Amino acid sequence: MKIPDDIETNILLRNNSPVDDFLGLSPTEIHHLLYETFGDESPVQFRDDIDDKTLDQIPLFRIVEDYLKIIQRDKHIKLTPLGALPKKLMVELYDKRFLLDEHIERGITKLWKEDDCIAIRSARLTAEIAGLVKKVSGKLTLTKTATKLLETNNRLQIFRQFFQAFTNKFLWSYNDGYPEQPIGQLGWAFSVIMLDKFGDQPQTVDFYADKYLRAFPKFITFFQPDYSTPERQFFRCYGVRTFDRFFLWFGFVTVDKQKIFIDLDTDKFKRTDLMKHIFKIDD
Known part of the structure; x- marks a missing residue:
């Protein structure tokens, strides 16, 4: 018809x-x-001129890049009986100090196992999802793609594959106890646009979470009133996933801490120049 x-x-x-x-x-x-976040019609695109200086400023990328180089050096990594990275490798990666864990730095926890540093764990899992690392019989090895990219020093393609896997395939909910819904992850590029528009001034997470909720109001239905209101739970979930474990991990924001540890209720975040060197945004 x-x-x-x-x-x-x-x-x-x-x-x-x-x-x-x-x-x-x-x-x-x-x-x-x-x-179609990386499609031709998307308002957010990777820049064509991302250089090494820019890539050097992306903490989570530096972790995964060194992780790949360690596998290249050692030929393979043997996982623990529980299927995790060995402590020796975790310590080697953490000692690069690309991305520091507040609890480890304060001596509250020690780096004994993979779960003690979720940034490294997330980088490792995303590398597999991105087709850069493969796991066979309890051992991790580089894929042919990763081997070729490392040999040709194609850092930009490694970053693109890793970033796309992190935003579109790796489940952000894996790192927290909030609902297994793609809160924050669905529309991550919308948050990038918000940060581009408003991030020149320090803002709290609530400022962005409120605008995100207006755009995607159905997400509030996944929270029930128990230990706090659905709105507070939603804002906290969005803040942890988008600011603490995405924007900070990739160096897109700085945080003005009010206390020793990050407090998503009071701390204010400001956009760094790095984001503009990575994305073209169609305003």
Whole structure:
């Protein structure tokens, strides 16, 4: 059945009209942002001129890059009986001090096992999802793709594969006890756009979480009123996943701590220049 021309025109107008809750993006642009994030029509794109100086400033990427080089050096890594990275390798990676863990730095916990540093654990798991590392019979080895990229020193392609796997495939919910829904991860590029628009001034997580919730209001339904309100739980979940374990891990923000440890209720975050060297954003 053919849709009448006037109805089709109205649908096109609505889908391509700016929406306030989408920060002026249209429903069509949001669709591309969510489901074709790296496609040609997406408002967020990788820059073509990402250089080594930029890559050197990305903490989680530096971890995974050194991790790949260790496997290249040692030919393989034998996992523990529980399937985790051995302590010796964890210590070697952590001692590079690309990304510090507050509890380890304060002596509250020690680096005994993989779960003691979720940043390294996340980098390791994402490398496998990205097709850079493979696991066979309790051993980790480089894939042919990773071997070639390391031999040709193609750091940019390693970063792109790793970043795309981290944002689109690695489950952010794996690192916390919040609902196994893609809160923060779905629409991560929307958060990048928010940070681009508002990040020049220090802002709390709540500032961004509120705007994210307006764009994706159904996420609040996954929280029940128990130890705190659904809104507080949602804001906290969004803050942990998007700011603590994404923006900070990739060096996109700095944090002005009010206490010894990060406090997502009071600390303020500000955008770094790094993000503009990685993304082209269609305002």
